[in-house]
Amino acid sequence: xxxxxVRRILAVIPTLLGVTVVIFLMLAITPGDPAELLLGxxxxxxxxxxxxxxxxxxxxxxxxxxxxxKRIVQFDLGETIxxxxxxxxxxxxxxPATIELAVAAMLISSSFGIILGLISATRQYSWFDxxxxxxxxxxVSMPVFWLALVLMLVFSLTLGWFPMSGRLGIDTNLEVxxxxxxxxxxxxxxxxxxxxxxxxxxxxAFALSTIPLAIVARMxxxxxxxxxxxxxxxxxxxxGLSEFKIVMKHALRNGLIPVVTVVGLQFGILxxxxxxxETVFAWPGVGKWLFDGVVxxxxxxxxxxTLLVATTFVLVNLVVDLLYAVINPxxxxx
Amino acid sequence: xxxxxxxxxxxxxxxxxxSALAATPKKGGxxxxxxxxxxxxxPKKGGxxxxxxxxxxxxxxxxxxxxGNSFMICDNIFEALVFYKDESTALEPGLATSWEISSxxxxxxxxxxxxxxxxxxxxxxxxxxxxxxxxxMKNRNVKFSGKGWEIPKQERPPEYWVSMGMDDTVDAxxxxxEYTVVFKLKKVQAPFIxxxxxxxxDIISPTAFIxxxxxxxxxxxxxxxxxxxxxxxxxxxxxxxxxxxxxKAKGPxxxxxxxxxxxxxxxxxLELKAGNITMMDFPNPADIEMARKDPKLQIISQQGMxxxxxxxxxxxxxxxxxxxxxxxAHAINRKAIVDKIYQGMGEVAKNxxxxxxxxxxxxxxxxxxxxxxxxxxxxEAGYPEGKDLPEITLWSMPVARPYNPEGLKVGVAxxxxxxxxxxxxRIVSYDWxxxxxxxxxxxxxxxxxxxxxxxDNGDPDNFLxxxxxxxxxxAVRTQWxxxxxxxxxxxxxxxxxxxxxxEIYKKAQQIMYDECPVLPIAHSIVVSPELKKVxxxxxxxxxxxxxxxxxxx
Numbered sequence: 001x002x003x004x005x006v007r008r009i010l011a012v013i014p015t016l017l018g019v020t021v022v023i024f025l026m027l028a029i030t031p032g033d034p035a036e037l038l039l040g041x042x043x044x045x046x047x048x049x050x051x052x053x054x055x056x057x058x059x060x061x062x063x064x065x066x067x068x069x070k071r072i073v074q075f076d077l078g079e080t081i082x083x084x085x086x087x088x089x090x091x092x093x094x095x096p097a098t099i100e101l102a103v104a105a106m107l108i109s110s111s112f113g114i115i116l117g118l119i120s121a122t123r124q125y126s127w128f129d130x131x132x133x134x135x136x137x138x139x140v141s142m143p144v145f146w147l148a149l150v151l152m153l154v155f156s157l158t159l160g161w162f163p164m165s166g167r168l169g170i171d172t173n174l175e176v177x178x179x180x181x182x183x184x185x186x187x188x189x190x191x192x193x194x195x196x197x198x199x200x201x202x203x204x205a206f207a208l209s210t211i212p213l214a215i216v217a218r219m220x221x222x223x224x225x226x227x228x229x230x231x232x233x234x235x236x237x238x239x240g241l242s243e244f245k246i247v248m249k250h251a252l253r254n255g256l257i258p259v260v261t262v263v264g265l266q267f268g269i270l271x272x273x274x275x276x277x278e279t280v281f282a283w284p285g286v287g288k289w290l291f292d293g294v295v296x297x298x299x300x301x302x303x304x305x306t307l308l309v310a311t312t313f314v315l316v317n318l319v320v321d322l323l324y325a326v327i328n329p330x331x332x333x334x
Numbered sequence: 335x336x337x338x339x340x341x342x343x344x345x346x347x348x349x350x351x352x353s354a355l356a357a358t359p360k361k362g363g364x365x366x367x368x369x370x371x372x373x374x375x376x377p378k379k380g381g382x383x384x385x386x387x388x389x390x391x392x393x394x395x396x397x398x399x400x401x402g403n404s405f406m407i408c409d410n411i412f413e414a415l416v417f418y419k420d421e422s423t424a425l426e427p428g429l430a431t432s433w434e435i436s437s438x439x440x441x442x443x444x445x446x447x448x449x450x451x452x453x454x455x456x457x458x459x460x461x462x463x464x465x466x467x468x469x470x471m472k473n474r475n476v477k478f479s480g481k482g483w484e485i486p487k488q489e490r491p492p493e494y495w496v497s498m499g500m501d502d503t504v505d506a507x508x509x510x511x512e513y514t515v516v517f518k519l520k521k522v523q524a525p526f527i528x529x530x531x532x533x534x535x536d537i538i539s540p541t542a543f544i545x546x547x548x549x550x551x552x553x554x555x556x557x558x559x560x561x562x563x564x565x566x567x568x569x570x571x572x573x574x575x576x577x578x579x580x581x582k583a584k585g586p587x588x589x590x591x592x593x594x595x596x597x598x599x600x601x602x603x604l605e606l607k608a609g610n611i612t613m614m615d616f617p618n619p620a621d622i623e624m625a626r627k628d629p630k631l632q633i634i635s636q637q638g639m640x641x642x643x644x645x646x647x648x649x650x651x652x653x654x655x656x657x658x659x660x661x662x663a664h665a666i667n668r669k670a671i672v673d674k675i676y677q678g679m680g681e682v683a684k685n686x687x688x689x690x691x692x693x694x695x696x697x698x699x700x701x702x703x704x705x706x707x708x709x710x711x712x713x714e715a716g717y718p719e720g721k722d723l724p725e726i727t728l729w730s731m732p733v734a735r736p737y738n739p740e741g742l743k744v745g746v747a748x749x750x751x752x753x754x755x756x757x758x759x760r761i762v763s764y765d766w767x768x769x770x771x772x773x774x775x776x777x778x779x780x781x782x783x784x785x786x787x788x789x790d791n792g793d794p795d796n797f798l799x800x801x802x803x804x805x806x807x808x809a810v811r812t813q814w815x816x817x818x819x820x821x822x823x824x825x826x827x828x829x830x831x832x833x834x835x836x837e838i839y840k841k842a843q844q845i846m847y848d849e850c851p852v853l854p855i856a857h858s859i860v861v862s863p864e865l866k867k868v869x870x871x872x873x874x875x876x877x878x879x880x881x882x883x884x885x886x887x
Contacts, residue, residue, distance in 0.1 A: 033767055033768070033771045045808075045809050046491075046496060050490070050491040050496070082392055083392050083393055083551075084393060084398075084489070084490070084548075084551060085551075085552070090567065093566075093567045094567065094568065148601075149600065149601070149604075152601065152604055153604070156604075156608065157604055157607065157608050163610075164601065164604060164605055164608065164610065165596055165601055165605060166569065166570075166594065166596075167569060170382065170384055170570075170592050170594075170610075171382075176566075279597045279598055280597075280598050280601055281601075282569070282594070282595060282596040282597060282598070282601065284566065284567060284568035284569040284595070288568060288597065289568060292389075297767055
């Protein structure tokens, strides 16, 4: 078990190193002159030269990579070309928003997904099963953008239950400490801000949760059905155990292993920032930020942002793998 | 409850039709709800204005910014020596109460307004002007009247200062007493005074800047009607009224302003409809129609100070043929392009400067859409029916700009028009950075290119010389070599009298019409929907968003 954990953690290092190489090369070989793109149609030769000099684009590639690695090790991700702000500061301002949204969406999707999947599995081919599975098919195929607009039209414009966009109301005051608004409002004992932040979270979190929810529900259902066919379940039934006990005690733990993988993967993806959801709901997270960085070809934003997303993904997967070992001790033997 | 239910049903039916927000209302509905001519009402004080915009500011140091979303905030925090008047680029006194130009046109003496304070409480004076403008100079040839400051090193080139060629213009800046600043120029440069009204020439608080030069970009301190309060990146910028503002007769009336970032156009419009924001920029064309019918909303429009054009590659032998250029000019149906693709948010251009600008030549007839005439020119050019003419490339912009909302669609429309007279063409496009770079290289693989320009200072020189005088520099994007035009551009720059300059630029526009170095396509019309309670908001041709005199009913 310990050996597995150590090996698994060590494997992260070459993975991350590979990530840095890819990120660096990806940018180096992309066409388009960043100086020209930055300065736009009004650039003069002089300002272009000054900008190229400023960006250090004249250094050979390996030197640029060396500098890049050195900076990363020092947690210095440079300054963005566009805003002249430290990339680490920009991330600090935005990543909490993304995490908040991702966690909320994941809570919704995994809890509802598992429950729906479980009920569907225990009542295979019932009307509930049909409805939830067709529903999840729709959930998977629904474009987030469209769903978001429908949610806004119905729940904000017409019913007025939830705010349409943003993280906090115009009149809500909140002393920001960590940039996690929910956490900050708890820390400062600001009930009004907590409620406001929670209401702002509702629509984007729901819109973002539909796809993972559908996937988790379908995964739980099929995995549970598989487990129900196993001999030890038959034995349990033969012993005369109650159906509830069979499901919760014997089947669920085994049935959940593939579900954990899926939840982990989905969570990793969401942590990278959901560009569409963030854009539609004016949610100031890293997804939109990174996307803008790509559009503006802001070297530093792309490097720092991709590194952040990749690292988060690798770490989330590490945690999932370690969780495996907890849920299913046999895995550590391999 | 019933009402809500009915509304919900309507929404679903409406969505079921497959067009969430793009549904265009039927024609011939209620007449457009343009803002009524304001009865001269007394401005009301107080209230918060929430402005919804598509993107966040990049930074708030006017010397270094280049984008509209940054200037939008700077326009309300900072002020320059001269102001542009409402709805035009004519000049009026700003932080300078008057200015004198020496007879040789080389010395500008500004008398400054007294009793103005920066938001940090420090006094505005001649030294602050020397500091603010002087920090952009390559050679800091400046003199303070008091003890002044050590001006910190530049971290990067001040874009606008460089691109407006200010280092070649300004020789020295000197504070001769506490409220007098003298600019010595290297050469006579008539647009100089108009440049002093641009954002980059805003006056900042030197004390605030010196305290932490790197942090100033996020903590701006100026003399303007609003003070900076808070910036949550990609979310909002909060400003509040400057209680000590010097021009109390004109504002500010609002207590607070919040500039919210709502990237998606349709969501921004929904927020406006719900009354959560007070006004917004860049609505979708379909939403403008909806806004006109909404009793809670009004629409403000203004001609943009810009031009979208189709250029010819003058570095290529083929396009030195005037008749061929004229054939293209008459073959393209620009009205159809403006109607269908700009969707009413533009007007067909005759000249390459906007009609609102002084010096605009109304007499120029403009190129008519005339297929027969185009064919005739094509034959005269030596390519009857397009015979022997190789397939040409039509470079189309990959990004939306006010002067060209959809480059690729415009390109496709042009392709069809050219086909009608027998010119075979194909569309070429790159990502924006590459497009701009390769366009400047003027390679042989480029025949026609779309491009455009949004003006900076309301001076015709800023359009005609910067864009089309190829003899001035190899960096000019239209490498057209015309001695007469080049001479006129030089004269225009060195003549101080505006009446005489206007005549010069009128002549230049006539030459452009005769020689057809580019085909002007359209000027945009900028439209901004807002709640009916907004009073006294005027869109400015420079796209600046000035809230000084705005109030809420």
